[in-house]
Amino acid sequence: MVPLSYYLVLSGILFACGVLGFLIKRNIITIFLSIELMLNGVNLSFVAFAAQWHVLSGQIFVFFVMVVAAAEAAVGLAIIIAVYRTRETLNVDQVNLLKL
């Protein structure tokens, strides 16, 4: 059996990749994907713990997260399309109307 720590390390790497992508990427779709990556990194640790401790609630949680992520993807992509239609760009550094 694969030890728990392997799952956790992988989960951490996935989360760190998500954070890194979120911070350094300028394309808004990439940023969006990075967020999904972070969510899934967390999901992985949830299911790993659930399998380890034989508790079902971790797996249930993952379903909730997926549902929220799907809803978020729907809303987020809609916003991205709206932004692209008005600003003709996907570079977040140019979407800076609220910045001083």
Added chain:
Amino acid sequence: MTPNKYLWLIPMFPLAGAAINGFFGRHSSKRAITAVALTLCGASFGLAVLIAAGFSSASAPYYFDLAHWLRSGDFQVDFSFYLDQLSLVMMLVVTGVGFLIHIYSVGYMWDDDGYYRFMSYLNLFMFFMLTLVLAKNYLMMFIGWEGVGLASYLLIGFWFTKDSAASAGKKAFIVNRIGDFGFLIALFLLIKHFGTLDYPALFSKIQPLVPETAGVGLLTSIGILLMVGAAGKSAQIPLYVWLPDAMEGPTPVSALIHAATMVTAGVYMVARSHIIFERAPSASTVVAVIGTLTALFAATIGIAQTDIKKVLAYSTVSQLGYMFMACGVGAFSAGIFHLMTHAFFKGLLFLAAGSVIHGIGGEQDMRKMGGLRTYMPWTFATMGIATLAIAGIPPLAGFWSKDEILARAFDANWVYWLIGVITAFITSFYMFRLMYMTFGGDYRGGPAAHDVRHESADAHAMHDKHAKDELAHDTHGAPHHGEHGHGEPHESPWVMLGPLVVLAILSLFGGFIGIGDRFQHFLDPVFKAAAEPGLQEPVREAGENTREYLLMGISVAVAALGWFLAWLLYSSRPQLPARIAQHLGRLYTAVANKYYVDELYAAVFVNPLINGSTTILWHDIDQGAIDGTVNASADAARHISDELRHMQSGNLRSYAGWVAAGGAVVIAYMVWMGIR
């Protein structure tokens, strides 16, 4: 019905007048202002006379508690009034002379823009002065004491646009504060050791104490501190310096406050506290020595002054010295007697001087006067009477009171008497000098004096005043006055001469109430009833009368001598004084410059204080330490913020980066600490 019940109304009338004129005077007509001020002051005088008429020594002292004031444990102070023979005399002097000077002021100040202000202040002064003399406890007296100081400050600086007047007002106030400090400490000592400030209770507690003959005990300290207060208010050495400067005020003010009433408050206070002084011989000696020295010192300065009001100011200081000499040797009633006669003749002298100044258009330098006898006969006559009175020529008022003091001083110590007699000689000399310079000879001013006045070395006092002083010309209806000037000297209107005449009559006959010690016997219940038995007046010896007449003869002789000398120098041979002054050289310069006392005080006290305050307190402590700390912390906050504000860039991803970094730090911390 006893009018004593309405005693408290006596101070209240002038207070009401001050309030009405102070609040509404600006928009009232001058007639209305005059009516309010004179009616309420007159009402106060009338009531005082009514109470005096119904006064019987049997029922004195009479007191009346108006309202509670302070309650603190066992200590309590009430708004209460006290009437005995002493406060009766003071009340009559204050209201009587005060009322006359109110009338005079109507004429003198009529054309001044601040007429309502002036009348309001005068009334306010009357209120505080009456509170002072009618108080039943020291704290009420202190209210009046401070209040007259305030009124004095306001009135000295009445022409506050003039720099010299404003600073003279400040000087008077500040010098008085020094004295008040001593007074206040004395009151604290009284509260601490006797638990009360009420005269009857306090004095009955002090009465059984034995006199402190050796060393400095409690009563001696209290007495000396009280004397410090009295020296401030009554312009004695070393705190007399404010009074000559106070002559910047309008002349009625000089007459009322700085001659007749307020400056005598110190004498009244010492006399009121006679029980303390009788049990503190060293403090009494201090009082007597200060009084004697002041009398001589101020009189010598008076010789060389050329400003008519300054002469009178130093004369006042000197006469106050006599009063303190009397109080110091235990002759309190003689001091109060001189206080009363002095109020008459010195008030008169100042009012007459005001009439002179008014008559020649604001000139105060006696060298520019002369020959005014023919122009203003009434002023000349009344001022002449006052001069005879102050010089001690019998049978005028000043003779009786001054002689009484000198006789009692001789009983105590012949040195006091000797200095007193020398002072009497000098007094006579400078007063007749003033008379000859002002009224004798020919008029030296002339219309041209109007323009050259500013060059005069000594006429620094009244530069701006003459414009304001063109008073009541409508009463003369004289066309020759022209637009701004006095073509030639003229007599003052009757509203000003009336008070002069009344005061002249008082100066003539006011001394007669002292014949046969009647005045003294009237005050006996105050000063004798509570006196220490051991200090009773010595039994009259045989030959007493001879000695008394001898002393009397000597004082009259020196007065006449002073008159003769003044006549010789300033009427018969007017060129002599300049030559004598030249011969005296440095001494004359020192006297003419008032012994450089002001300069000495400036060098010893004022300048170190100002310099210390400027460099240490202002620049070093305030600007350096306090402002420095505040500014440094503000600067630090700004610099740190300057750096930190770069964090708040508005870039969303940098915020996210900070969040991530923060999270990383938290996790690292938890791992490091081993928290699982």
